[in-house]
Amino acid sequence: MTFFQADGLSIHFGGIKAVDNVNFTIEKGEIFTIIGPNGAGKTTIFNLVSRIYEPTMGRLVFQDQDITQVPAHKVASLGIARTFQNIELFEHASVLHNLLIGRHCHRKSNLLSEILFLPSTKRLELEHREKVEEVIDFLDLAVYRDQMIANLPYGVRKVVELGRALCIEPTLLLLDEPSSGLNVEETQDMAFWIEDIKNDLGITVLMVEHDMSLVSQVSDRVLALNYGRVLAEGAPREVQENAEVVRAYLGG
Amino acid sequence: MRFIFKTRYEQDLNIARHGGDWFWYGLLLVLMVLAPLVLDLFYIGELTLVLIYAIAGVGLMLLVGYTGLVSLGHAAFLGIGAYTNAYFLGQGWPFLITFPLSGIVAALAGIAIGVPTLRMTGLYLAIATLAFSIIVEKVFSHWSSVTGGFDGLPVDAPDLFGYELWEPWQLYYIALVVLVLVLWGSANLLRSPTGRAMVAVRDSEVSAQSMGVNLAWTKTIAFAVSAGITGLAGALFGHFVQHLAPDSFAILLSIQLLLLVVVGGVGSLHGAIYGAIFVGALPQLIAIARDYLPPAVSQIPGLEPGLFGVILVLFIIFEPFGIYGRWRKVKLYFDLFPLYKKATFKRQKAYLKTERLR
Numbered sequence: 155m156t157f158f159q160a161d162g163l164s165i166h167f168g169g170i171k172a173v174d175n176v177n178f179t180i181e182k183g184e185i186f187t188i189i190g191p192n193g194a195g196k197t198t199i200f201n202l203v204s205r206i207y208e209p210t211m212g213r214l215v216f217q218d219q220d221i222t223q224v225p226a227h228k229v230a231s232l233g234i235a236r237t238f239q240n241i242e243l244f245e246h247a248s249v250l251h252n253l254l255i256g257r258h259c260h261r262k263s264n265l266l267s268e269i270l271f272l273p274s275t276k277r278l279e280l281e282h283r284e285k286v287e288e289v290i291d292f293l294d295l296a297v298y299r300d301q302m303i304a305n306l307p308y309g310v311r312k313v314v315e316l317g318r319a320l321c322i323e324p325t326l327l328l329l330d331e332p333s334s335g336l337n338v339e340e341t342q343d344m345a346f347w348i349e350d351i352k353n354d355l356g357i358t359v360l361m362v363e364h365d366m367s368l369v370s371q372v373s374d375r376v377l378a379l380n381y382g383r384v385l386a387e388g389a390p391r392e393v394q395e396n397a398e399v400v401r402a403y404l405g406g
Numbered sequence: 407m408r409f410i411f412k413t414r415y416e417q418d419l420n421i422a423r424h425g426g427d428w429f430w431y432g433l434l435l436v437l438m439v440l441a442p443l444v445l446d447l448f449y450i451g452e453l454t455l456v457l458i459y460a461i462a463g464v465g466l467m468l469l470v471g472y473t474g475l476v477s478l479g480h481a482a483f484l485g486i487g488a489y490t491n492a493y494f495l496g497q498g499w500p501f502l503i504t505f506p507l508s509g510i511v512a513a514l515a516g517i518a519i520g521v522p523t524l525r526m527t528g529l530y531l532a533i534a535t536l537a538f539s540i541i542v543e544k545v546f547s548h549w550s551s552v553t554g555g556f557d558g559l560p561v562d563a564p565d566l567f568g569y570e571l572w573e574p575w576q577l578y579y580i581a582l583v584v585l586v587l588v589l590w591g592s593a594n595l596l597r598s599p600t601g602r603a604m605v606a607v608r609d610s611e612v613s614a615q616s617m618g619v620n621l622a623w624t625k626t627i628a629f630a631v632s633a634g635i636t637g638l639a640g641a642l643f644g645h646f647v648q649h650l651a652p653d654s655f656a657i658l659l660s661i662q663l664l665l666l667v668v669v670g671g672v673g674s675l676h677g678a679i680y681g682a683i684f685v686g687a688l689p690q691l692i693a694i695a696r697d698y699l700p701p702a703v704s705q706i707p708g709l710e711p712g713l714f715g716v717i718l719v720l721f722i723i724f725e726p727f728g729i730y731g732r733w734r735k736v737k738l739y740f741d742l743f744p745l746y747k748k749a750t751f752k753r754q755k756a757y758l759k760t761e762r763l764r
């Protein structure tokens with residue numbers, strides 16, 4: 155079974171080939187990391203996978219299903235969750251509210267039952283809440299539960315965004331630069347959480363990351379990208395020592 | 407300051423946060439129920455108008471304050487509700503059918519404007535809804551066989567179980583019941599997935615989508631519910647004025663409704679109530695002010711809409727969260743006295759946001 159596969163994935167913006175014939179597969183249960191200098195096309199790959207961008211060419215396969223035509227709002231219910239490089243939380247809402255929106259793809263109530271707030275709707279809401287509380291416990295967010303996002307420090311927002319993605323109960327989690335903007339301690343926490351997400355929750359992780367020590371610590375396999383093309387793929391150490399990758403990072 | 411000790415998840419689902427809230431809401435409701443017994447006719451009328459504004463305000467609040475979509479055309483939905491109700495009452499249909507029907511027809515009109523404008527936001531949406539309301543106004547004046555054209559349309563009294571309710575206090579109670587039901591339904595919606603999806607769309611469309619929120623569906627629902635509620639307010643407004651004319655539903659009314667939402671406090675149902683009181687009282691305040699102003703100023707044509715505009719702009723600049731936002735600050739000030747810090751409500755500029763994915 156193919157868990158996840160990008161097959162000849164390409165997207166062109168005018169003349170720029172942001173992603174150019176990229177192939178990779180992700181095995182279930184691993185942490186797969188994409189590295190590369192700024193502008194390499196890493197975030198663009200995420201936007202392709204979450205179906206925000208339309209690929210110029212190529213195919214995306216998830217759990218043996220071709221998802222290249224799935225609309226963006228259906229991706230979550232397939233079990234693919236993501237975070238954003240520049241944090242896209244719902245700012246004027248509480249942490250709890252943000253996490254509950256993560257449950258949206260599991261919505262079973264209909265409009266009428268919601269307007270009347272029937273007992274069935276209330277029961278479903280309580281079930282969502284229980285799931286959300288599990289995530290709050292997992293990520294230690296209890297003290298921030300009722301706070302507005304707009305009042306939270308950057309590091310906490312980053313964790314809330316991770317939590318919101320976990321509320322989807324995904325099988326594949328996309329993390330775009332989880333450690334960017336975090337201090338050393340927060341980065342270490344993030345590394346532990348990512349490992350727990352893999353080991354305890356059994357979620358497969360596709361990650362974009364710049365911090366090489368974090369990459370080596372958690373990744374099973376690494377893919378290096380430059381100018382939208384694959385430079386190297388393999389174990390973290392191998393890729394980091396690859397001559398072409400070194401040259402790309404040094405700007406050669 | 408009150409600390410709420412929570413022991414069950416249900417507590418976060420309740421409409422009122424604690425017993426104290428229920429007490430104040432209950433007291434307010436009792437006062438509202440008793441009001442017609444002590445007030446004279448003029449004030450019953452004014453209060454009825456405030457209730458009608460509040461219903462329409464809740465409708466517009468769901469769209470503007472919670473979904474982040476602006477509308478400069480809500481007078482059209484008010485008008486559609488009013489004409490639908492009046493026309494079918496005139497055909498001899500009972501009020502208990504024409505009234506919900508006016509909401510449904512307005513909701514369908516909301517979908518009709520919501521779907522083609524799905525990809526619009528901000529100024530473009532404002533212009534599109536404005537254009538829509540101008541078209542609707544033209545329809546009111548030219549579709550004479552239904553609307554009576556420029557002669558207008560008389561509105562029969564609402565009838566309940568065979569009784570015709572001509573008395574102002576009867577309309578007052580109808581409006582009060584409708585407002586309570588609309589508030590209850592809206593609060594329910596807002597504590598359910600659809601309401602959360604609306605807030606998500608308002609704050610970040612990309613991530614809403616990645617959470618499984620269908621943008622097109624959510625915006626369409628927001629337009630439909632908002633227009634439907636406003637249509638109900640329109641039906642009551644028709645009973646209030648008792649005679650419909652096309653120019654009752656012009657742009658000025660739309661601006662007044664937007665003023666209501668902004669001044670009351672964007673993003674809260676309380677705000678819609680505060681805003682309704684403000685907009686209801688404003689003409690009186692302006693009339694009083696007129697007596698004290700030099701004639702050269704008070705006789706300027708268009709003084710009223712001009713003032714609406716000025717107030718709107720001042721609120722947007724100085725108190726974007728409206729009267730309700732100001733009230734919360736004052737309340738916190740006393741709760742924390744003397745420890746209140748000026749920076750408590752200052753927004754942190756914690757990080758930069760790229761524009762690329764917006």
Ligand SMILES: Nc1ncnc2c1ncn2[C@@H]1O[C@H](COP(=O)(O)OP(=O)(O)O)[C@@H](O)[C@H]1O
Pocket residue numbers: 167170172190191192193194195196197198199
């Ligand atoms: N929507 C877009 N329109 C035009 N160019 C884009 C768009 N999104 C990304 N790009 C371009 O694609 C390239 C890769 O960007 P990105 O994937 O964000 O890089 P990174 O690897 O740093 O995440 C850049 O040259 C960027 O300018």
Ligand SMILES: [Mg+2]
Pocket residue numbers: 196197198239
């Ligand atoms: Mg990036």
